[in-house]
Amino acid sequence: MLFDRRPDAGVYRVDRSIYSDPAWLELEMRHIFEGSWIFLCHESQIALPHDFITTTMGRRPIFVQRDGNQRIGAFINACSHRGAQLCRTEQGNRKFHVCTYHGWTFDATGQSVWVQRPEQGYTDTFTLEDVALERVARVESYRGFVFGSLNPEVPPLAEHLGGAASFIDMLFDQCPEGWTVLPGKTSCIYHGNWKLMLENGGGDGLHPDYAHKSLLGIAKRKTERAGAIRTMQIDKMHEKIGRQWTFGHGHTGIWFNFPNPEDRPIYRQKDRLTQAFGETRATWMTSIFRNLSVYPNLHLLDQMATLIRTFRPISVNQTEITFYCLAPKVESAEERIRRLRQYEEFFMGSGMGTPDDNAEFEYCQAGAGGTSASGNSFISFGLHNRIVGADETAQALGIPLESSGLIGYEGCSMSQFDEWLRLMTRSGGMASS
Numbered sequence: 001m002l003f004d005r006r007p008d009a010g011v012y013r014v015d016r017s018i019y020s021d022p023a024w025l026e027l028e029m030r031h032i033f034e035g036s037w038i039f040l041c042h043e044s045q046i047a048l049p050h051d052f053i054t055t056t057m058g059r060r061p062i063f064v065q066r067d068g069n070q071r072i073g074a075f076i077n078a079c080s081h082r083g084a085q086l087c088r089t090e091q092g093n094r095k096f097h098v099c100t101y102h103g104w105t106f107d108a109t110g111q112s113v114w115v116q117r118p119e120q121g122y123t124d125t126f127t128l129e130d131v132a133l134e135r136v137a138r139v140e141s142y143r144g145f146v147f148g149s150l151n152p153e154v155p156p157l158a159e160h161l162g163g164a165a166s167f168i169d170m171l172f173d174q175c176p177e178g179w180t181v182l183p184g185k186t187s188c189i190y191h192g193n194w195k196l197m198l199e200n201g202g203g204d205g206l207h208p209d210y211a212h213k214s215l216l217g218i219a220k221r222k223t224e225r226a227g228a229i230r231t232m233q234i235d236k237m238h239e240k241i242g243r244q245w246t247f248g249h250g251h252t253g254i255w256f257n258f259p260n261p262e263d264r265p266i267y268r269q270k271d272r273l274t275q276a277f278g279e280t281r282a283t284w285m286t287s288i289f290r291n292l293s294v295y296p297n298l299h300l301l302d303q304m305a306t307l308i309r310t311f312r313p314i315s316v317n318q319t320e321i322t323f324y325c326l327a328p329k330v331e332s333a334e335e336r337i338r339r340l341r342q343y344e345e346f347f348m349g350s351g352m353g354t355p356d357d358n359a360e361f362e363y364c365q366a367g368a369g370g371t372s373a374s375g376n377s378f379i380s381f382g383l384h385n386r387i388v389g390a391d392e393t394a395q396a397l398g399i400p401l402e403s404s405g406l407i408g409y410e411g412c413s414m415s416q417f418d419e420w421l422r423l424m425t426r427s428g429g430m431a432s433s
Contacts, residue, residue: 003417004376010384012414013376016368019193025316028194031423032296033058035151037160039298039310040064040074042324043144044180045091050108053091056312057150062136063087064146067108068095074136074148075110081131106133143172144179145298163400164251167292171302174266174273174285175328181308182340187322188349192361193368194296194313195416197321200357201301201309202252202293203244203412206381211360215352242289243391244382244409246402250295250419252412261287265335265342266306280396293412295419304353305343317365321354323347382409 004013018024034057041053041064052065054077061077063086077085079099086097086106096113097106105114110133118126138149140157142165147157154160161168172179190197200207242256261267266286273282284290289303299309308324325343327336346353369375382405391404405411 003421005414007380007383007386007411007414010380011378012380012383012410013378014413014417016375016377019195019365019368020316022316025313027424028313028420029058031426032420033313034060035149036296036423037138037147037149037154037157038296039294040139040146040148042181042308042326043072043141043146044178045324046072047180048093050093050095051091052087052094052108054087054089057136057148060150061085062148064139064148065108071109072139072141072146073108073110074139074146076134076136078134079104079106080112080133081115086133104131110135143168145300160249161247161294162249162251163245163247163394163402164249164253164292164294166397166399167253167290168300170281170284170290171300171306171326173277173281174269175330177328177330179326180329182325182327185322185324186348186350187320188354188358189314189318189320190358190361191317192319192358192365193317194311194319195420196361196364197311197319197357198293198296198416199413200361201291201299202295202416203246203254203291203409205242205244205254205407205409207357207360211356212353215346215356240407242407243393243404244407244412245391245394245399245404246412246415247400248402248415250416252293252295252415254289254291254407254412256289256407258287258289263338265331265339268335284397293416295416301347304346306339307343307347309347319361321349321358323349323354379410379413382406383411383414386411 002015002018004011038057040055045053046064046066049066049068049070052063054061054063056062062074063077064072064074066072077087079086079101081099081102081104084099084101086099095108103116104112107113112128112131115131136148136150137152138154140147142157142161145168158165240256245253264286270282270286273285291303292300297310297312301307301309306326308326309321311319311321313319325340327339345351348354386403386405386409388403390399390401394401394404402415403411
């Protein structure tokens with residue numbers, strides 16, 4: 001049995017083979033990364049007509065592109081002739097994609113516009129429409145976040161996001177001019193299963209005081225140094241006012257009150273935001289640590305820094321993480337510098353926080369053992385005290401919840417695995433466990 005799920009008794013156990021058996025990854029690729037909604041990019045990364053960006057959906061290489069009318073589409077990154085990849089750079093701007101193998105050419109809508117010697121090679125019934133690029137079945141955007149699915153039967157994106165959309169709104173309502181992904185990105189690879197990253201950023205409120213102990217010590221020392229760009233204080237999270245939330249469909253969040261919100265770039269906008277949205281919502285926008293995990297591959301963080309973090313499985317025990325810094329399109333040079341320094345300090349592959357987490361993921365992977373290893377993870381903190389449905393804070397903000405718990409609540413991981421099991425079993429992908 002993979003899961004021992006008895007939350008009323010305060011028990012939730014997970015068989016560790018779920019992190020180490022390659023057979024599970026094969027099914028995850030098919031039913032989760034290729035069968036559900038996944039995050040693709042932010043619209044600002046393809047801001048101009050004919051901009052494109054390449055990424056993957058499970059095992060399939062794809063590219064996302066704006067056409068000449070600013071419409072966004074996504075296509076399998078493979079020529080419809082012999083399957084050679086068309087887009088061989090991470091991003092760019094092209095009206096036409098020409099396959100270097102045989103010259104077949106496609107426009108920004110995926111339509112074939114030229115093939116070699118058609119009058120000699122094909123029948124009279126052949127048309128260029130017959131060899132258009134394969135489209136990603138569903139592409140939708142929410143507040144600039146572009147999601148796609150290879151499965152045409154997924155529900156509408158808004159339905160899929162549910163209450164998680166409120167955390168996205170909380171960020172994007174801050175700046176009327178809009179947000180942009182700043183140029184550049186940073187990526188790193190850890191030797192561990194992708195679900196370890198999902199669980200960590202999606203609501204692990206128990207690890208910071210231990211995994212990030214050295215970083216927290218540096219942050220305290222910086223408060224005493226004149227002129228330093230201060231680190232946001234996250235030590236002793238459990239002593240702060242905060243909760244952990246599950247939104248359904250595997251989406252989770254964690255929030256608590258920052259003790260030093262004045263050190264965040266957005267804090268200077270609090271008066272304007274209070275006038276526009278009221279005191280409660282303005283406080284949530286400027287003074288609350290917020291982690292949102294959108295199942296299965298996106299973390300939207302508005303906390304020690306503001307960023308997008310995506311992750312994808314390379315193998316059962318290898319995961320790539322990519323970080324993008326988010327910023328308002330309009331902010332002062334001083335605020336932009338503060339934003340970048342805070343982003344660099346904790347996140348990125350070279351930050352002080354990411355190596356801490358990656359090292360622990362690798363130790364967890366080593367502890368999980370091989371496919372024949374036995375052992376269970378006891379992921380049960382706070383289950384017996386959970387609130388089913390919206391708690392008082394969520395009700396006041398009008399945010400629908402699946403459940404909530406105190407800081408450290410491991411019902412977030414339970415909710416993620418509930419979605420894992422739903423997706424893996426809905427089409428007969430595995431025997432119910």
